[in-house]
Amino acid sequence: MAEQAGVTVDAVDPDHAWRLLEGDPTAQLIDVRTRAEWSFVGLPDLSTLGRQVWPIEWLTFPAMAPNPDFLDAVAEALDRNEEGMPSRLFFICRSGARSLSAARAVAEAFGAKTGLARCTNVAEGFEGDLDASGHRGAVNGWKMRGLPWRQN
Known part of the structure; x- marks a missing residue:
């Protein structure tokens, strides 16, 4: 766990993230993967x-280039949130690396000045780690754990 600008950045596995989302109606999940991943792999x-x-x-x-509008898009989503400022933001990607970077960036950019209390990485991500055959979805991750998801 790390603290940046007064906001805690920690990590939980997908099951724990789901339980925390269930128990906190103000918590929110941000999927930081690409549009292609959302379309072809699915979304929580x-x-x-x-x-x-x-x-x-x-x-x-x-290109997998940094999205220059990422922080603005997060700020916009926070502003549009009907429930007010979330008590906690969860971040998820394919396997947990990009989402950790995104959580840290949001913690640094928004900090305690917004009233956001926590940024949490969903370790293992949506598809999880590679198995011995080089495939995702069998070792761990949101989908493998049987958590709700949909495909477009």
């Missing part, structure tokens, strides 16, 4: 919690 589904995932690219496809 928070509809049973009465919420939607906020899809905001951290890196843009196909």
Whole structure:
């Protein structure tokens, strides 16, 4: 766990993230993968919690270049949030690396001045780590753990 600008950045596995999202109606999940990943692989589904995932690219496809509008898009999503400032933001990507970077960037940019208390990385991500055959989705991750998700 690290603290940046007064905001805690920590990590939890997908099951724990789901339980925390269930128990906190103000918590929000930001999926930082690319549009291609959302379209072809799917998205976490928070509809049973009465919420939607906020899809905001951290890196843009196909160049995988940093999204220069990422922090502005997060600020816009926070401003539009009908529930007010979330008590906690969860960040998810394919396997947990990009989402950790995104969580740190949001913590640094917004800090305690916004009233945001925590930024949390969903370790393992949506698809999880590679298995012995070089495939994702069998070792760990949101989908492998059977958490709600949908495909477009």
